[in-house]
Amino acid sequence: MGSLDQFLVYPLQQLPFFLITIVIAFTVHEFAHAYFANKFGDPTARLLGRMTLNPAVHFDLFGIILLLIAGFGWARPVPVNRDNFRRPRLMGVIVSAAGPISNLLLGILGALIYAILLGTGTMDSIKNEQVLRALIWFFGMFIHFNFFLFVFNLIPLPPLDGYRIVEDIAPRPIRGRLQQYEQWTVFIFLLIIFIPGLRAYTIEPLSYWATQTGNDFLRLFLKMFGV
Template structure:
């Protein structure tokens, strides 16, 4: 087996799509983590700002292992933004807002990306492109960018640590339940590993999220097409 075929066999996406996929991840992860850091700092916690995380510089948010897993398995992570809820005037409410800011930023990226793509198509901007490879590259990028951001929105709302959905759950459940909830934290990594290595398990976990993300993309595209009168 040559190198190209080997890479194709282990990657979540075909090798020729990998550059678009990596660009998408850099943008999606950077905006996601920046959103956490921005709102945490806005609500009075300077922890992320002191560490230089209130920035759109991708280098400070990049996590090598998390990115590799996302490329191979379809799920992964960036460097988590440290948040000290004790600095918030309303720790639970502001904690929820800080946690949900990341997934909502991916939702916004997906919506804006879909709007831009529909506008380019409807305004005829793509009709003037005669290079088939360039046209295909634009199509691949927007489809990957939009679907992946919708996927990250859904994926990060799963209530398993260390995902944002779990942090939101921590802030909304009664305090007496926090101890029991935190007992499952050390099992989360094992759960993700099992999803990765057990054949067929992704068909019931990760793949439905991708299908839901695709459905969101198509629904928003149809909505914008209606708004443009197409």
Template sequence: MDFLNQILRVPLSQLPFFLITLLIAFTVHEFSHAYFANKFGDPTAKLLGRVTLNPAVHFDLLGVIMLLIAGFGWARPIPVNRDNFSKPRTMGVVVSIAGPLSNLLLGIFGAFIYVLLLRSGVIPHLAIDGNSKYTIAAHTFFGMFIYMNFFLFLFNLIPLPPLDGYRILEDIVPRRMLGKLQQFENWSIIIFLIILVVPALQRYTIAPLYDLAYLWSGNIISFFNMLLHSI
């Protein structure tokens, strides 16, 4: 147990909640890409059985392990053939942004359910029942679920490959610039990897996203609390 605590980025006591959150967040994210790609006329993902909410077809074991021990990871990417779209660039943007937006919506939905359960008494407040394992587990899970989904929304919009933000950038830049952008794609991947493994660089790139996700989590919970209080 001590060995696992030393190598994992997530405290061992929170690991089940972290894995459940990833199971939902990654599955819905990749399903959203596949769903819209298929709707727009590209059957690639459907033929591979990826237009589904079955997490088994979206999870990448190595990606999850890396996330646990290195702080970054991945799910199995959805293959998309933009040549099958009637409007490749416009539909490409929608398909790319569908994944991050699904995480944003999951975070908002999770916050609403959390506040609803708190106000209904299903989840006791920590100040009242802070020693109960059930109460601690419920607060830990919802806090992690909301926070992680907001973070995944922000993180995936970074305009560096292989993230969705880069695919969106490819589809919105003028065509005359597309060739130059693709020339630097390999360098962009290297830059992205350097950012992920150098703590000093994370402080100015990834860390602000964690802070913003945390801020959003508190604000959206407060918003729903005030909204439900006024009803």
């Protein structure tokens, strides 16, 4: 019987830091959707208790388990009724984009905090190797995962935010055609996620971009400290 590690995306010793990362990333992402929907006149998410930073109301257990073992998962989508918006299409785009943008900002914030710890010598002053390793793991995962969520969620396929953005922007005839084929495009999304040959040309380049972007921001902030 194999060890638990072989069934997880990250080694067991790194799992707590990954869990902290996804708790923050998913919670802020869904809160951003709910907050802007409520701000623009749709109280649906707020009335259902979703306009909160309490992770428990946003998490889908199966989605989290799948994320841990397959590298792909989800939180509970925030319900949005665009009919309540004064300008449904424009405000719909903003509400959909709010989630990915929140992850972009989290990634930038993570890179800034990590740069401060490195630039001020705080990391060098930590003598406990386990604490130092934990911080390195956490910031590495936090920065990468949030940048990845930002770009991944902008893919224009259902059920991702990028699809809703395209749907709101598209002229009515095209929007109708998109809705007609929506159930089939979901299968395309699943193929991209689970077939290794397709992941190599879709998910893996996005992951590489997330890593490079995180490193670029980290280098940019380190320059502030002359490092």
